[in-house]
Amino acid sequence: MAIALGDAAARSARPGAAAAKRRPRRGGFAGYLFLTPWLIGFFGLTLGPALVSLYLSFTDFDLLRDPRWVGLGNYARIAGNDPKFLSAMRVTFLYVTLAVPLKLAFALSVAMVLNKGIRGLPLYRAMFYLPSLLGASVAIAVLWRQLFAGNGLLNQFLSLFGIHGPSWVSNPDYSLYTLVALSIWQFGSPMIIFLAGLRQIPKDVYEAAEIDGAGKRAQFWKITLPLLTPVIFFNGVVQTIDAFKAFTPAFIISGGTGGPIDSTLFYTLYLYQEAFAYFRMGYAAALAWILVVIIALFTAFAFLSSRYWVHYDG
């Protein structure tokens, strides 16, 4: 998103400024009129609630009685005395660090195969994209729970080779990996973005490299990968933020508990439980703000590091 956004901001600045010079006062009233729904939404449903939740994060609030100010109490408990928070962090970070790179690696490899001027590209692209479109649905989580159940499809397949597999979803050692697999299965949309990026790389660069004697491997490391870094950056940021927010599959596979033994307790699932199962609204608000800080830190890190590995000159 970052690249596209920066791009848009840059472009918006220029024509806007030029137009402002030509027609200094046109449309001031109309502009705000068109913006009214968004402004109401921004103040009423985004900025206002965000500030309220910041306030609530310093209180004890159960919806019934008025919020009671506890200062940094919620944050102190989260930091010092909450084993479930630690489980949720561990599960979420493990999920993010496994699912995102694997998904992107899959997406890139398939995109590279599809980019070789293959026949029937639209059909293949569509088939690889389908899981990613359907994936957010509860039905897919239901299917996944069955695939990795004790008598599920995977174990039926393994039994053909005489392997007796465990019940993957209800075994705390494996349950998180079934969710990682589900995430990788949905590599379709980053694949499409990679495919669009690969097409931007001019063919003559490869031809020149070939004349200079660069093999396929050298071409990949010296041309494809560097020229693709803006797209890798974009996909990485979007997929990581998305992975931090994952909720539905863990909720369905664990029946809303994050179990077995908190092995699928995603951060968002823990937040949901605190807010809507135990009605500890102040505590959940503090959890939400910690998530904001985590995502903001990650994004800032991604942007700061990007100047060292993302090439924008291509």
Added chain:
Amino acid sequence: MADIALSMGLSRRRTPAKARALGRHVVLCLASLAMLYPLLWMLASSFKPESDIFGSASLWPASFSLDSYVRGWTGLQVTFGKFFLNSLVVSVACVIGNVFSCSLAAYAFARLNFPAKNFWFALMLGTLMLPYHVTLIPQYILFLNLDWVDTFLPLIVPKFLAVDAFFIFLLVQFFRTIPRELDEAAMIDGCGAWRIYWIVIVPLSLPALATAAIFTFIFTWDDFFGPLVYLNDMNSYTVQLGLRSFVDSTGKSDWGALFAMSTLTLLPVFAFFLFFQRLLIEGISTTGLKG
């Protein structure tokens, strides 16, 4: 002679290229089959009699039966027909609200000049990064106080207020590609901002508006978190919540019915995929929309 040698040389070089292409097709076919196998198997299982589901991993039902669909449809106190109706109402309302409110805001950002425009634009982009969890609890309290819990309003009203900034961004990008001369011509003909929006921008942006509409529909249809938070009464459940209750009530006992209903809930999204694939894929590759 030279010609023959050359053509032989060429054909010798072409054969491995052809073989490689064939190899690629084989790999790609196997890979897509492996990826789609779970979906096909679910579809097949929904038509199998219960006893056959776990007996075989085959994709073709030995005997074809609609029993699972009948059991699933009426498996809860409220039928799935009601859930589908609810989902349809919510999704259509969200599509209308989102496309309308986001295109208004996008038009203002892309075409009109007003004080502090860049400031608002930057704020709008900033909200893209904000996870919705931060606004969740105060929004819930707000809607609770408005007595909107257990109605569709908490799901629909935010869409009429352009809360989903990504779609504003998508439309701003598209509106900018429309030549400004058209606006200016319309303005000379006496059109105000509203008429320019309505007779120039909207008709010329139908592909982008359609993309926004389709993605809004799919995201709303698939949304689980929103309905989970706001809808408690089974009569107001959307299909995703209905399916989840069905999982809880039948547990692992009736996979056939579960698969039948799962298949049905995927059908609308699949239909969009079949008919609007080009728009969806272009939407993703040009804007990075996640889908």
